[in-house]
Amino acid sequence: MSLPNTQMQWLVQGTGRGFDGLVYQDAPVPKVGDTDVLVKLRGASLNYRDLLIPQGKYIFAHNLPVVPGSDGAGEIVAVGSKVTKWKPGDKVVTLFNQGHQEGPIDVAASKTGLGGCIDGTLRQYGVFNENGVVRMPSNLDFVEAATLTCAALTSWNALYGLKRLKKGETVLVQGTGGVSLFALQFAKAAGAAVIATTSSAEKAEILKRLGADHVINYREDPNWGETARKLTPNGEGVEHVIEVGGEGTMTQSLRAIKMEGVISMIGVLTGTNPKESTMEALAKVCTIRGVYVGPREQLEEMVAEMEKHDIHPVMDKAAFTLDSVREAYDYMWAQKHFGKIGIKIE
Structure with a gap:
């Protein structure tokens, strides 16, 4: 399939302006490295940490400017030349700390968080290392699956x-x-x-x-x-x-x-x-x-159990799309939600 050269994304430019520091902009579709996959993101979800980062209140490692959002699910549309575990068409969920593969977390892995240290999921396309995504549960849709990255893990x-x-x-x-x-x-x-x-x-x-x-x-x-x-x-x-x-x-x-x-x-x-x-x-x-989220090995184990028991996340009744993310931030900050806030990405 032919891929676009540009996409829409959100960017946290800096702190001091609260949510007004969130900018919706055109950006290039990222290039795929030898061991990377390009994911067409179809769903995302918000966490409390997403609200804290633009306000300068997040206590863990982060670097600005950054594309926000850790939680994402989508379809792989391209793979690097050395990737063997994935192929175009595979449905995947993002891993929160991209460097946390197994066992206890260490300092290096704690500095690989999506949407904080590394560009995250509130965009149409994202490039991730082949070990930075896991298989999406077959019993969930994209928006439901996007909630697994942080809260579920x-x-x-x-x-x-x-x-x-x-x-x-x-x-x-x-x-x-x-x-x-x-x-x-x-x-x-x-x-x-x-x-x-x-x-x-x-x-x-x-x-x-x-x-x-x-x-x-x-x-x-x-x-x-x-x-x-x-x-x-x-x-x-x-x-x-x-x-x-x-x-x-x-x-x-x-x-x-x-x-x-x-x-x-x-x-x-x-x-x-x-x-x-x-x-x-x-x-x-x-x-x-x-507890600081978890490693890839636990996410894979959890996905299997969610399929086995047909577990679905509790989703808030409100529906948001990528272009209405700012409204989703305000909605969550006002504590109007019950369950996870989902964002559909076209």
């Missing part, structure tokens, strides 16, 4: 990256963000019990429909960590906590955790200075672990 790493989740264990998920909703679905597929926290009856019903065994309204029950503990076998506590709150939730997470359990630190929505955590972790004999 982070959840999978939390549940399987250090101490693998086992059937019959209990997972505590906080809130209804993308990571928590993926974790809920992965845990139920594994035969685990799920305790979820939320702030409204409406969201509680959605969590129950997704399979949550117990839902606790944290506004009505400020001691929800102890409540969660009492809901586990023999009141011993949960094996895994998906911790997205930070300062305002860590104390309760520590009250819920089982001895030798794992608290996966993923977000800091309520602050960045969790109190008591050091000594409480010792007292609870638990692990508090920071």
